[in-house]
Amino acid sequence: MTTSVSTASVDETREVGRRLGLVVEAGDVIALEGELGTGKTELVKGIAEALGVTSGVHSPTFVLHHRYRGRLPIEHYDLYRLEGLAWVDTGLDEPAPEAVTVIEWPERAAVLDDWATTRIRLTAPGPTRRRLTFIRGPERIRAVFEHAPRD
Ligand SMILES: Nc1ncnc2c1ncn2[C@@H]1O[C@H](COP(=O)(O)OP(=O)(O)O)[C@@H](O)[C@H]1O
Numbered sequence: 388m389t390t391s392v393s394t395a396s397v398d399e400t401r402e403v404g405r406r407l408g409l410v411v412e413a414g415d416v417i418a419l420e421g422e423l424g425t426g427k428t429e430l431v432k433g434i435a436e437a438l439g440v441t442s443g444v445h446s447p448t449f450v451l452h453h454r455y456r457g458r459l460p461i462e463h464y465d466l467y468r469l470e471g472l473a474w475v476d477t478g479l480d481e482p483a484p485e486a487v488t489v490i491e492w493p494e495r496a497a498v499l500d501d502w503a504t505t506r507i508r509l510t511a512p513g514p515t516r517r518r519l520t521f522i523r524g525p526e527r528i529r530a531v532f533e534h535a536p537r538d
């Protein structure tokens with residue numbers, strides 16, 4: 388079953404992220420699919436905020452990975468720059484069990500894509516309009532997508 392919400396501003400997208408941050412659990416691996424500028428990093432900022440991380444969240448430019456320390460640790464991957472590169476070996480056998488892992492551009496590294504227990508797709512129907520669609524994952528996460536961020 389898919390469920391989706393529409394947002395009309397950056398703050399509304401962050402609000403969806405904050406709601407996700409309230410229900411995520413250690414070991415969750417959330418794949419965020421969507422083109423550049425669809426709001427993936429803004430969503431991660433909301434998740435981080437709800438977990439008590441107040442600054443420092445951004446798409447890594449020269450690294451593929453950041454770790455933030457909140458109520459739960461957050462492993463933030465952004466694989467955008469992997470385009471055209473061979474993914475040799477991450478050296479990672481499994482996602483960090485004590486953390487919440489969030490992956491932008493998961494399709495660029497099969498090893499990380501395979502970890503995903505939750506999938507969310509983002510699209511940009513208009514300049515300030517974003518659609519966030521739950522593809523699969525646990526019910527506690529799906530439930531976040533039942534209500535518009537301004538409800
Ligand atoms: N409703 C919205 N939700 C999220 N971002 C929005 C929205 N409307 C406009 N934007 C803009 O879209 C961009 C989203 O950026 P970002 O989250 O970094 O995207 P991504 O990580 O998917 O490439 C920002 O420039 C933001 O200001």
Ligand SMILES: [Mg+2]
Pocket residue numbers: 427428446465491
């Ligand atoms: Mg990003």
